[in-house]
Amino acid sequence: MKIRGILKNKYLLTGAGMTFIILFAALLSVFWTPYSTTAMSISERFAAPSPRHLFGTDNFGRDIFSRVMCGIGSTVLISFMIVAISATAGILIGAFTGYFGGILDEIVMRITDAINGFPSILLALVVISILGPGRHNLIVSLGIAFVPSYVRIVRGEFIRLRDADYIMRAKLMGVSKLRILFVHILPNIFSTFWVSVMIGFNNGILAESGMSYLGIGVQPPDATLGNMLSDAQGYLTRAPWYAIAPGLTIVWIVLGFSIFSEGVRREAERKGQYDKG
Amino acid sequence: MRYLLKKIMTLSVTLFLVSVAAFIAFQIIPGDVVGSILGTEATPEREEELRHELMLDRPPVERYFHWLFNVVKGNLGVSYRYSKNMNEMMPVKELIGDKLPVTLSLAALSILFIIAVSIPLGVLWARSKSRALDAALSVLTQVSMAIPAFFIGILMTYLFGIALKLFSPGAYVSYHKDFKGFITYLIFPAISIAIPKIGMTARFLRNSMLTEIKSDYVRTAYSKGCSERRVMYGHVLKNALMPVITFLGMIIAEIVAGSIVIEQVFSLPGIGRLLISSISTRDFPVVEILILYITFVVIFVYFTVDILYRVIDPRISGK
Numbered sequence: 001m002k003i004r005g006i007l008k009n010k011y012l013l014t015g016a017g018m019t020f021i022i023l024f025a026a027l028l029s030v031f032w033t034p035y036s037t038t039a040m041s042i043s044e045r046f047a048a049p050s051p052r053h054l055f056g057t058d059n060f061g062r063d064i065f066s067r068v069m070c071g072i073g074s075t076v077l078i079s080f081m082i083v084a085i086s087a088t089a090g091i092l093i094g095a096f097t098g099y100f101g102g103i104l105d106e107i108v109m110r111i112t113d114a115i116n117g118f119p120s121i122l123l124a125l126v127v128i129s130i131l132g133p134g135r136h137n138l139i140v141s142l143g144i145a146f147v148p149s150y151v152r153i154v155r156g157e158f159i160r161l162r163d164a165d166y167i168m169r170a171k172l173m174g175v176s177k178l179r180i181l182f183v184h185i186l187p188n189i190f191s192t193f194w195v196s197v198m199i200g201f202n203n204g205i206l207a208e209s210g211m212s213y214l215g216i217g218v219q220p221p222d223a224t225l226g227n228m229l230s231d232a233q234g235y236l237t238r239a240p241w242y243a244i245a246p247g248l249t250i251v252w253i254v255l256g257f258s259i260f261s262e263g264v265r266r267e268a269e270r271k272g273q274y275d276k277g
Numbered sequence: 278m279r280y281l282l283k284k285i286m287t288l289s290v291t292l293f294l295v296s297v298a299a300f301i302a303f304q305i306i307p308g309d310v311v312g313s314i315l316g317t318e319a320t321p322e323r324e325e326e327l328r329h330e331l332m333l334d335r336p337p338v339e340r341y342f343h344w345l346f347n348v349v350k351g352n353l354g355v356s357y358r359y360s361k362n363m364n365e366m367m368p369v370k371e372l373i374g375d376k377l378p379v380t381l382s383l384a385a386l387s388i389l390f391i392i393a394v395s396i397p398l399g400v401l402w403a404r405s406k407s408r409a410l411d412a413a414l415s416v417l418t419q420v421s422m423a424i425p426a427f428f429i430g431i432l433m434t435y436l437f438g439i440a441l442k443l444f445s446p447g448a449y450v451s452y453h454k455d456f457k458g459f460i461t462y463l464i465f466p467a468i469s470i471a472i473p474k475i476g477m478t479a480r481f482l483r484n485s486m487l488t489e490i491k492s493d494y495v496r497t498a499y500s501k502g503c504s505e506r507r508v509m510y511g512h513v514l515k516n517a518l519m520p521v522i523t524f525l526g527m528i529i530a531e532i533v534a535g536s537i538v539i540e541q542v543f544s545l546p547g548i549g550r551l552l553i554s555s556i557s558t559r560d561f562p563v564v565e566i567l568i569l570y571i572t573f574v575v576i577f578v579y580f581t582v583d584i585l586y587r588v589i590d591p592r593i594s595g596k
């Protein structure tokens with residue numbers, strides 16, 4: 001019964017399928033790629049897509065398909081780390097400020113308001129300009145840039161739930177504050193939080209590829225989808241496939257994941273989880 | 278009025294905090310500015326002189342207020358990178374001056390495209406009863422939101438620039454020389470920025486309209502004998518546009534950010550490219566001013582949207 005319901009959810013199915021392919025490619029690239037990602041071959045420069053080289057080759061004769069596979073790996077991993085950093089920080093800050101309120105809450109909220117209005121990619125640019133370009137700094141800077149969006153949501157939910165009856169009872173029973181925060185309230189905001197984590201993941205992918213495209217993210221010769229695109233732009237006339245392959249891969253990842261999260265949302269709605277809060 | 282004053286207060290406080298934060302951030306970074314301007318062969322006396330002139334021998338607090346005063350007075354300081362020696366200092370103002378209109382025109386044109394396309398599209402979508410159209414638009418907007426703007430830019434360069442030869446990639450006409458030519462070079466970049474946002478806005482408007490259609494006043498309007506047209510455009514759209522305005526205000530910040538990336542794709546000489554190159558060459562006076570400037574634009578836009586909201590909808594009044 002339950003499985004049949006899920007199978008009917010086309011969004012969930014399509015999205016999960018698309019995401020699975022991406023994750024599989026990323027995982028596989030750790031162990032195996034059709035060609036080495038750095039092996040150059042002068043005789044095979046700018047080869048058009050063919051059964052031999054599925055996505056063609058680039059200006060150094062490197063196999064684009066293999067590089068895209070590795071690129072997916074870095075891009076997805078970086079985005080995952082960004083979400084992990086910003087979501088964890090967001091939960092901690094949001095939980096404490098939302099639950100306890102007071103002056104600290106006021107200060108934190110003013111700061112997040114100011115940062116929230118600021119485009120996250122710009123904020124990341126500022127952080128990068130202080131730390132310097134590179135993979136780790138990119139993760140840190142985007143991780144910081146996305147914190148406010150989580151703080152806002154978590155704080156709102158904690159404020160909503162802190163006066164709920166069951167929290168009052170827990171307090172009367174003498175449950176410690178930390179336990180109330182993370183055992184009693186946190187699990188109940190999960191459905192709301194999950195949505196923003198999924199959006200955050202996609203924003204992470206887009207931001208990472210944008211920054212790497214600008215040349216201030218992951219540095220060559222490491223392949224990410226963003227810096228491949230930036231290399232490819234110079235050879236657009238000779239090898240359009242060089243740009244199209246990583247570009248469409250980004251679209252595929254983001255699209256797959258947003259369809260998947262839409263599916264999850266519908267599934268949750270169907271179960272009526274949203275009303276329980 | 279009191280509300281307005283309060284808003285202006287918070288606006289200035291935010292701006293002040295950002296300026297302090299930017300200043301402090303760039304103080305922490307190591308690096309010898311004087312050496313980079315004068316080169317390695319400079320005598321210690323000259324270095325000392327320049328250090329004195331750039332006020333680098335003063336305490337940070339004093340320097341901050343000196344800098345702030347100058348910025349308020351319109352003196353934006355000098356660029357570290359473009360200043361060749363002590364006699365040829367490159368003022369930041371001059372550096373930013375002719376780049377600003379490029380970015381602003383690009384942003385304005387993108388917003389124009391977004392509004393001109395997404396609102397009719399959203400209305401059409403909300404009103405249509407065809408399931409095929411609904412599905413098509415749903416897929417189309419979903420896809421448009423998943424494409425990074427810079428990839429659209431690259432595709433546009435390939436399709437319209439290289440294949441169809443509608444413009445020459447990488448070329449640019451200054452607005453001083455030929456304003457019409459300048460705008461034509463901005464059209465494709467603006468479309469690249471607009472496409473993902475059009476998808477979002479149209480979706481947002483459609484959902485907003487579908488919620489409004491269910492409300493009581495719509496039923497009342499029909500029962501009064503209003504035509505469907507009148508109900509839709511006179512009542513539903515008017516109310517449904519309210520949240521869309523906030524949404525557009527929020528997007529404008531992203532458009533400004535988006536234009537930074539897009540300028541790189543189309544090699545437009547706007548402040549975005551200046552920002553990127555200044556960051557990679559650590560030209561902090563320029564970065565500082567640009568950050569402050571962008572913050573100002575973003576805050577100002579929010580401020581305007583907020584005021585606009587109150588003008589359009591008198592139900593929201595200042596507490």
